[in-house]
Amino acid sequence: MQLGFLVDLHLCMGCKGCEIACKVENEVPLSTWRLRVKYVDVGTYPETKRTFTPLRCNHCENAPCERICPVSALHYIDNGIVNIDKERCIGCAGCVMACPYGAIYIDPETQTADKCTYCAHRIASSMMPACVVACPVEANIFGDLEDPTSNISTYIQQHTDVQVRKPEKGTNPHHYYVGASQAHLNPLASRREEGYNLFNKITTLPLGGHH
Amino acid sequence: MVHETLAATNAVVTLDVAIPDIFWGWYVTMNMWAKSIGTGLVFMLFLLLKKNSSEMNGLRTPVMITSFIFMNIFLIFTWLDLHQMWRMWHIFFYPHWTSAITVGAWMATLFVGLEFVMIAVMIRKEKCLLTKQPTAFFDKTLFWVTLLAIPVTLYTAGIMAEATARELWQMPTESAQMILAATLSGSAAMILLGGSKLSDETKSFFGSVLGLSALMAFIIYMSEYIFGAMKAEEVAAILHYVKGDGEYATMFWIGQWVAYILPMLLVALYRVSGSNSILSLAAILAIAGLWVVKHVWLVIPQLLPLS
Numbered sequence: 391m392q393l394g395f396l397v398d399l400h401l402c403m404g405c406k407g408c409e410i411a412c413k414v415e416n417e418v419p420l421s422t423w424r425l426r427v428k429y430v431d432v433g434t435y436p437e438t439k440r441t442f443t444p445l446r447c448n449h450c451e452n453a454p455c456e457r458i459c460p461v462s463a464l465h466y467i468d469n470g471i472v473n474i475d476k477e478r479c480i481g482c483a484g485c486v487m488a489c490p491y492g493a494i495y496i497d498p499e500t501q502t503a504d505k506c507t508y509c510a511h512r513i514a515s516s517m518m519p520a521c522v523v524a525c526p527v528e529a530n531i532f533g534d535l536e537d538p539t540s541n542i543s544t545y546i547q548q549h550t551d552v553q554v555r556k557p558e559k560g561t562n563p564h565h566y567y568v569g570a571s572q573a574h575l576n577p578l579a580s581r582r583e584e585g586y587n588l589f590n591k592i593t594t595l596p597l598g599g600h601h
Numbered sequence: 602m603v604h605e606t607l608a609a610t611n612a613v614v615t616l617d618v619a620i621p622d623i624f625w626g627w628y629v630t631m632n633m634w635a636k637s638i639g640t641g642l643v644f645m646l647f648l649l650l651k652k653n654s655s656e657m658n659g660l661r662t663p664v665m666i667t668s669f670i671f672m673n674i675f676l677i678f679t680w681l682d683l684h685q686m687w688r689m690w691h692i693f694f695y696p697h698w699t700s701a702i703t704v705g706a707w708m709a710t711l712f713v714g715l716e717f718v719m720i721a722v723m724i725r726k727e728k729c730l731l732t733k734q735p736t737a738f739f740d741k742t743l744f745w746v747t748l749l750a751i752p753v754t755l756y757t758a759g760i761m762a763e764a765t766a767r768e769l770w771q772m773p774t775e776s777a778q779m780i781l782a783a784t785l786s787g788s789a790a791m792i793l794l795g796g797s798k799l800s801d802e803t804k805s806f807f808g809s810v811l812g813l814s815a816l817m818a819f820i821i822y823m824s825e826y827i828f829g830a831m832k833a834e835e836v837a838a839i840l841h842y843v844k845g846d847g848e849y850a851t852m853f854w855i856g857q858w859v860a861y862i863l864p865m866l867l868v869a870l871y872r873v874s875g876s877n878s879i880l881s882l883a884a885i886l887a888i889a890g891l892w893v894v895k896h897v898w899l900v901i902p903q904l905l906p907l908s
């Protein structure tokens with residue numbers, strides 16, 4: 391079994407329902423996110439549109455976070471999920487340096503690394519990840535990539551524009567997007583300007599190391 | 602930073618709460634800097650042994666103690682930087698051997714342990730089981746410790762290479778920079794520690810090591826600075842922080858001048874004038890500048906948004 395995610399960006403309407411469901415399900419502390427929906431505005435007024443991209447851990451087949459973890463706190467489980475053992479983690483932040491997608495954060499409460507686990511605990515009880523359940527338009531498609539008849543496999547077969555983030559990194563993500571542009575997937579394809587956010591001057595808890 | 606941004610798409614992020622943060626800050630700079638001096642001194646002591654062993658007298662113990670102190674500074678800052686420092690023992694009980702962090706921690710521990718034994722033997726002047734004279738034991742062990750110092754100084758480059766998210770840190774460039782940092786700071790520390798115990802010829806030799814290390818490291822940095830952006834957009838985006846009015850441009854150039862350019866010029870001047878003060882000044886600048894250079898290169902890739 392190889393579990394994977396696919397997000398159909400044609401369907402996503404940026405409601406952030408998945409984000410909130412994830413926060414509640416996993417008790418993700420303030421200032422940190424396992425899953426977030428990024429908004430990028432594209433075009434020049436009046437020809438503008440807003441794009442939405444849910445971003446989470448890609449559960450890479452060749453995961454740099456797993457490779458660099460000195461104590462195997464990050465590890466693969468049989469269903470292909472890259473899981474984390476917070477009791478094992480020493481908080482070296484090697485994984486934060488290694489994940490090309492910025493998917494890992496240091497939990498300010500436990501001072502250990504954490505990230506999306508595809509809700510491994512729910513899957514163990516045969517439930518879908520919380521974000522999948524919460525999505526009102528079924529933009530999140532989750533299933534077994536090794537089963538050609540699964541929803542996700544059929545979706546991949548039927549669509550030509552299936553992409554992953556940063557394929558050049560050789561991580562082989564198990565997380566796909568349909569209907570994505572560079573503005574969705576490439577952080578360098580959009581500008582970040584203070585004053586252009588929907589919420590400006592956001593205050594966050596200090597998360598980093600010693601500057 | 603936004604190389605793929607076109608006027609046509611005019612893409613602007615309007616909501617993204619993932620704020621990039623510096624997770625490896627100055628504690629990690631201290632770690633790399635102190636390790637360079639600690640291992641570099643061992644390299645230089647070995648070179649001295651091979652070049653002119655009579656000048657080792659009176660230098661074995663102080664140089665090894667200085668190296669040991671810097672290796673402990675390196676270990677302490679490595680430990681303090683852990684968000685869960687009391688779980689450090691996990692590295693030894695649950696080692697994950699694909700991780701350069703694990704391999705490095707084991708090797709560095711062995712290295713510091715061997716240094717401790719060498720110092721203890723010299724201080725207590727104990728006759729060893731293996732050799733009759735402490736100095737003979739020291740000199741024999743120095744060969745193995747020098748061999749071990751190579752991977753100990755290089756493993757941080759391995760960690761940087763495994764940090765897939767940070768495109769700026771590439772192998773083998775970082776390996777070359779790590780070894781040059783060790784020869785630069787090691788020769789500088791040796792010049793300062795050796796003082797009058799070193800002959801003019803030996804001082805001049807260490808001066809040459811210092812000058813050449815500075816030259817080679819500077820060439821590599823300038824190569825990356827000028828050509829790095831031509832191969833990868835992420836590197837181009839990161840290098841913007843040290844170019845023009847970039848956030849770290851001033852600090853980058855202070856580092857390059859203090860660590861490399863000025864020591865090179867001063868070593869050249871020393872070779873003409875023979876003035877020991879000029880050589881000592883070059884050594885002090887190289888050691889101080891190395892910290893700045895390391896810090897800038899550590900921090901800038903962490904400023905880039907990854908998603």
Ligand code: SF4
Pocket residue numbers: 446447448449450453454455456472488489490491492493494505561
């Ligand atoms: S996306 Fe990042 S955190 Fe997730 S498996 Fe890949 S490297 Fe690890």
Ligand code: SF4
Pocket residue numbers: 455458459460461462463464474478479480481482483484485486502503
């Ligand atoms: S912070 Fe924790 S999970 Fe991440 S690499 Fe270090 S020990 Fe592993």
